[in-house]
Amino acid sequence: MAGGMWGRPRGAPVGALTLTALAEGIRARQGQPPGPPSTSPQPESELESEVEPQRAAASPTAGSEPFSRPPAQEPAPAIPHQTPQSSWEDGALEDLALYAAACLEDAGFAGTQATALTLSSVLEAQGEQLEDQVRGLVRGLLAQVPSLAEGMRRRVVLRVLSALALEHPRDVVCALLPCSLRPDGAAAELWRSLSRNQRVNGQVLVQLLWALKGTAGPQPEALAATRALREMLAVSGCVGATRGFYPHLLLVLVTQLHEMARGTCSPDTPKVWAPSYQGPPHSHASCTVEALKALLTGDGSRMVVTCMEQAGGWRRLVGAHTHLEGVLLLASAMVAHADHHLRGLFADLLPRLHSTDDAQRLTAMAFFTGLLQSQPTARLLREEVILKRLCTWQGDPEPTVRWLGLLGLGHLALNRRKVRHMSTLLPALLVTLGEGDTRLVGAALGVLRRVLLRPQAPVRLLSAELGPRLPPLLDDARDSVRASAVGLLGTLVRRARGRLWVGPRGPLRKLVLQSLVPLLLRLHDPSRDTAESSEWTLACCDQALRWGLLEEMVTVAHYNSPGALSQICQRLVQWYPSHVPGFLSQTQGYLRSPQDRLRRAAAVLIGFLVHHSSLSCVNQDLLDSLFQDLGQLQSDPEPSVVAAAQVSCQQVALLARTQHCPHCWRLLGLLRLPHLGQHHAHPARLPPVYEDSPFQHWSLAGHWDCSGPG
Numbered sequence: 001m002a003g004g005m006w007g008r009p010r011g012a013p014v015g016a017l018t019l020t021a022l023a024e025g026i027r028a029r030q031g032q033p034p035g036p037p038s039t040s041p042q043p044e045s046e047l048e049s050e051v052e053p054q055r056a057a058a059s060p061t062a063g064s065e066p067f068s069r070p071p072a073q074e075p076a077p078a079i080p081h082q083t084p085q086s087s088w089e090d091g092a093l094e095d096l097a098l099y100a101a102a103c104l105e106d107a108g109f110a111g112t113q114a115t116a117l118t119l120s121s122v123l124e125a126q127g128e129q130l131e132d133q134v135r136g137l138v139r140g141l142l143a144q145v146p147s148l149a150e151g152m153r154r155r156v157v158l159r160v161l162s163a164l165a166l167e168h169p170r171d172v173v174c175a176l177l178p179c180s181l182r183p184d185g186a187a188a189e190l191w192r193s194l195s196r197n198q199r200v201n202g203q204v205l206v207q208l209l210w211a212l213k214g215t216a217g218p219q220p221e222a223l224a225a226t227r228a229l230r231e232m233l234a235v236s237g238c239v240g241a242t243r244g245f246y247p248h249l250l251l252v253l254v255t256q257l258h259e260m261a262r263g264t265c266s267p268d269t270p271k272v273w274a275p276s277y278q279g280p281p282h283s284h285a286s287c288t289v290e291a292l293k294a295l296l297t298g299d300g301s302r303m304v305v306t307c308m309e310q311a312g313g314w315r316r317l318v319g320a321h322t323h324l325e326g327v328l329l330l331a332s333a334m335v336a337h338a339d340h341h342l343r344g345l346f347a348d349l350l351p352r353l354h355s356t357d358d359a360q361r362l363t364a365m366a367f368f369t370g371l372l373q374s375q376p377t378a379r380l381l382r383e384e385v386i387l388k389r390l391c392t393w394q395g396d397p398e399p400t401v402r403w404l405g406l407l408g409l410g411h412l413a414l415n416r417r418k419v420r421h422m423s424t425l426l427p428a429l430l431v432t433l434g435e436g437d438t439r440l441v442g443a444a445l446g447v448l449r450r451v452l453l454r455p456q457a458p459v460r461l462l463s464a465e466l467g468p469r470l471p472p473l474l475d476d477a478r479d480s481v482r483a484s485a486v487g488l489l490g491t492l493v494r495r496a497r498g499r500l501w502v503g504p505r506g507p508l509r510k511l512v513l514q515s516l517v518p519l520l521l522r523l524h525d526p527s528r529d530t531a532e533s534s535e536w537t538l539a540c541c542d543q544a545l546r547w548g549l550l551e552e553m554v555t556v557a558h559y560n561s562p563g564a565l566s567q568i569c570q571r572l573v574q575w576y577p578s579h580v581p582g583f584l585s586q587t588q589g590y591l592r593s594p595q596d597r598l599r600r601a602a603a604v605l606i607g608f609l610v611h612h613s614s615l616s617c618v619n620q621d622l623l624d625s626l627f628q629d630l631g632q633l634q635s636d637p638e639p640s641v642v643a644a645a646q647v648s649c650q651q652v653a654l655l656a657r658t659q660h661c662p663h664c665w666r667l668l669g670l671l672r673l674p675h676l677g678q679h680h681a682h683p684a685r686l687p688p689v690y691e692d693s694p695f696q697h698w699s700l701a702g703h704w705d706c707s708g709p710g
Helices: 016-029 044-057 090-125 127-147 152-167 169-180 185-196 201-213 220-233 238-242 246-262 284-298 302-310 313-317 323-337 339-352 358-371 383-394 399-414 422-432 438-453 459-466 470-474 479-496 507-524 528-545 550-559 562-575 577-592 596-612 620-635 639-657 662-671
Strands: none
Touching (some): 152 185, 169 185, 185 201, 185 238, 201 220, 201 238, 201 246, 220 246, 220 284, 238 246, 238 284, 246 284, 246 323, 246 358, 284 302, 284 313, 313 323, 323 339, 323 358, 323 399, 339 358, 383 422, 399 422, 399 438, 422 459, 470 479, 470 507, 479 528, 507 528, 507 596, 528 550, 550 562, 562 577, 562 596, 577 596, 577 620, 596 620, 620 639
């Protein structure tokens, strides 16, 4: 279609009169009664002189016939049940739309009405082809946009598109969507122009929403509709057109991200709907995120976008395994900064909770769980109804559903700054601590910590219930679980500090002493989170039990100091002599750890504990067992572990010498340790000396150009 189509024929009148005559000619050709007579009728020759030069200036599309009236003496034969197609193909209609737009440029209000009459006459004349012809008109306008400079003519084209969208929004959207898959500046401009028109933008947004809802996964329609939404929502003031379906649109976009993350539709086998479709663009996830950001920002919820950026929520939303975490973050941000939409969201979520589509159902569950943090929103349903639903989720075979149910129970029980529903919450939390799913255990530990931080928390009850369950989690193979369990112990000790349920018979004192060896050894944990959490928890224990060993513990944590560890062991042996066999047995188990640094730390701790112990603390069977395990470390692949084991073996042998243990002396000979002077009945036990650890310390002294302790 030639760009010269916009040139007006010299001497040809342009305006409402010409367009009205054109419309009457079309109606007359179709056998319809003519419209109201014009005040200044144009002769037919003048009408033809308006149409024919314009058609001659344009290149007809393939398969189309010239845009001219059939001769009067040869009327088109009437064929029943068929729509005439010979005279009004796509090319003619496109030219007509452009010609009408050119007339509209100078015609003013009267010309606008005449243009509408002309286009309506043509479309009505097509009968069953109305849908196709509207799309043909839109394609014609779209083809002309790139060739038009900024100015009146370009604005006229956009106005004609808006006029079509007002009467035929569905057909206009369907015509523009295939052109929106690829980066097309013309299509983007048309979407933005529709967005600026307050009379049509709401209808167009509804059609785009239906296009998104009508597809599952990253189908081409959904990809194109998302790009169109991004363009429209980026226009200031367009979000006002979403009133009434704003929550619905937000949920559809978030669910679309879940569909993409799950990969429910393979991009290798797309639904064919446009000949030029080459597969989904790689940037579709980011395009959907941008549409979400535009929706939130345009509504005045910029803080929600900021919170999501700071918490990594957008990155989580597009992740295959982190999408629901992103949904929870989005719900939390909306509870804090966009509470005016929470009621609408809650209402739209309820029917989605029973959806058969997994992506839609799980996304709705995550949003529902997050919105329970809002007290007004949670009160929209009776607490008994919500509690029953969440308890049902706890019995679901899918771990993800149980995880969301557990988080929901926590929100419901803690959203009024006090702990409620403990009879339901606590059993669910304690059972979940034995789950194999990391998210479930992490969620249970997190909820327990939040319970402890509330006023009037049941600290004594939790101390008794966590006693048998928490110590195994301190040595869990999962880094995140291990760090969270250590932190929970510290929170429990800190909350109980004022009431001191840590006396000789207190359940918390027993739990602390049972966890002391793991805490000391986890100062050398390969996971930095676990090491730092262990240091904080030991500081809480030191303050609660009044050990006065905080400086030594910090020195061990940051500088791996043997001297500080020796002082800690000396105090522990003095204060808790009856617990020394338990300390040694616990440490002995770490000699078989797969982590080199933990095996070495365990060997060093055994050496210091034995050095400060007396015969009344350690029996012969335990010494024999320690010898065997330390002896096996003589063939360890890590040299520092071998060296530490040899020094600790010597300390065990010195203590065993006082008990005249022949088996220990035989092992000393096999291990080829230094001669200890058998002619003395009670040789002096010199303190063990260990080489510096080759493993990295957690100290930050080097970052500040400070030297460590001398």
